[in-house]
Amino acid sequence: xxxxxxxxxxxxxxxxxxxxxxxxxxxxxxxxxxxxxxxxxxxxxxxxxxxxxxxxxxxxxxxxxxxxxxxxxxxxxxxxxxxxxxxxxxxxxxxxxx
Numbered sequence: 001x002x003x004x005x006x007x008x009x010x011x012x013x014x015x016x017x018x019x020x021x022x023x024x025x026x027x028x029x030x031x032x033x034x035x036x037x038x039x040x041x042x043x044x045x046x047x048x049x050x051x052x053x054x055x056x057x058x059x060x061x062x063x064x065x066x067x068x069x070x071x072x073x074x075x076x077x078x079x080x081x082x083x084x085x086x087x088x089x090x091x092x093x094x095x096x097x098x
Contacts, residue, residue, distance in 0.1 A: 031078070034074065034077050034078045035078045037074040037077075037078075038071065038074035038075045038077070038078045040074075041067065041070045041071035041073075041074045041075070042071055042075075044067055044070075044071075045064075045067040045068060045071055048063060048064070048067055049064075
Protein backbone atom coordinates (compact mmCIF):
# COMPACT_ATOMS: atom_id res chain seq x y z
CA UNK A 1 0.00 0.00 0.00
CA UNK A 2 2.93 2.38 0.51
CA UNK A 3 3.55 2.32 -3.23
CA UNK A 4 -0.04 3.37 -3.98
CA UNK A 5 0.12 6.16 -1.39
CA UNK A 6 3.37 7.42 -2.91
CA UNK A 7 1.84 7.29 -6.41
CA UNK A 8 -1.21 9.23 -5.22
CA UNK A 9 1.02 11.91 -3.64
CA UNK A 10 3.04 12.29 -6.82
CA UNK A 11 -0.09 12.51 -8.96
CA UNK A 12 -1.56 15.13 -6.63
CA UNK A 13 1.67 17.12 -6.78
CA UNK A 14 1.81 16.89 -10.58
CA UNK A 15 -1.83 17.98 -10.77
CA UNK A 16 -1.12 21.03 -8.61
CA UNK A 17 1.90 21.99 -10.74
CA UNK A 18 -0.19 21.65 -13.90
CA UNK A 19 -3.01 23.73 -12.41
CA UNK A 20 -0.56 26.45 -11.33
CA UNK A 21 0.92 26.54 -14.84
CA UNK A 22 -2.57 26.77 -16.34
CA UNK A 23 -3.53 29.59 -13.95
CA UNK A 24 -0.32 31.49 -14.73
CA UNK A 25 -0.95 31.17 -18.46
CA UNK A 26 -4.53 32.36 -18.03
CA UNK A 27 -3.34 35.39 -16.03
CA UNK A 28 -0.72 36.24 -18.64
CA UNK A 29 -3.25 35.95 -21.46
CA UNK A 30 -5.68 38.22 -19.62
CA UNK A 31 -2.92 40.80 -19.05
CA UNK A 32 -1.93 40.59 -22.72
CA UNK A 33 -5.51 41.16 -23.88
CA UNK A 34 -5.94 44.08 -21.51
CA UNK A 35 -2.70 45.63 -22.81
CA UNK A 36 -3.98 45.12 -26.37
CA UNK A 37 -7.14 47.07 -25.55
CA UNK A 38 -5.04 49.93 -24.17
CA UNK A 39 -2.83 49.86 -27.27
CA UNK A 40 -5.84 49.91 -29.59
CA UNK A 41 -7.32 52.82 -27.65
CA UNK A 42 -4.05 54.76 -27.96
CA UNK A 43 -3.95 53.95 -31.66
CA UNK A 44 -7.52 55.21 -32.14
CA UNK A 45 -6.71 58.46 -30.36
CA UNK A 46 -3.55 58.92 -32.39
CA UNK A 47 -5.35 58.27 -35.68
CA UNK A 48 -8.13 60.70 -34.76
CA UNK A 49 -5.63 63.46 -33.94
CA UNK A 50 -3.62 62.71 -37.10
CA UNK A 51 -6.68 62.79 -39.36
CA UNK A 52 -7.93 66.02 -37.79
CA UNK A 53 -4.53 67.71 -38.20
CA UNK A 54 -4.18 66.37 -41.74
CA UNK A 55 -7.49 67.94 -42.71
CA UNK A 56 -6.40 71.26 -41.16
CA UNK A 57 -8.64 71.25 -38.12
CA UNK A 58 -8.49 70.39 -34.45
CA UNK A 59 -10.02 67.27 -32.98
CA UNK A 60 -13.35 68.19 -31.43
CA UNK A 61 -13.42 68.10 -27.64
CA UNK A 62 -16.15 65.47 -27.36
CA UNK A 63 -14.25 62.99 -29.53
CA UNK A 64 -11.00 63.67 -27.70
CA UNK A 65 -12.66 63.27 -24.29
CA UNK A 66 -14.32 60.00 -25.32
CA UNK A 67 -11.14 58.48 -26.78
CA UNK A 68 -8.94 59.74 -23.92
CA UNK A 69 -11.35 58.34 -21.30
CA UNK A 70 -11.35 54.96 -23.04
CA UNK A 71 -7.56 54.98 -23.18
CA UNK A 72 -7.29 55.97 -19.50
CA UNK A 73 -9.65 53.17 -18.48
CA UNK A 74 -7.82 50.46 -20.42
CA UNK A 75 -4.38 51.79 -19.49
CA UNK A 76 -5.18 51.80 -15.77
CA UNK A 77 -6.56 48.25 -16.04
CA UNK A 78 -3.37 47.14 -17.81
CA UNK A 79 -1.20 48.77 -15.13
CA UNK A 80 -2.96 46.93 -12.30
CA UNK A 81 -0.91 44.14 -10.74
CA UNK A 82 -2.29 40.77 -11.75
CA UNK A 83 -1.16 38.79 -8.73
CA UNK A 84 0.27 36.16 -11.05
CA UNK A 85 3.84 35.01 -11.30
CA UNK A 86 6.77 36.76 -9.64
CA UNK A 87 8.04 38.07 -12.98
CA UNK A 88 4.72 39.83 -13.66
CA UNK A 89 3.13 39.78 -17.08
CA UNK A 90 2.91 43.58 -17.15
CA UNK A 91 6.72 43.75 -17.22
CA UNK A 92 6.55 42.48 -20.80
CA UNK A 93 4.89 45.64 -22.09
CA UNK A 94 6.12 49.20 -21.77
CA UNK A 95 3.93 51.66 -19.93
CA UNK A 96 2.09 54.12 -22.11
CA UNK A 97 3.43 57.68 -21.87
CA UNK A 98 1.30 59.77 -19.53
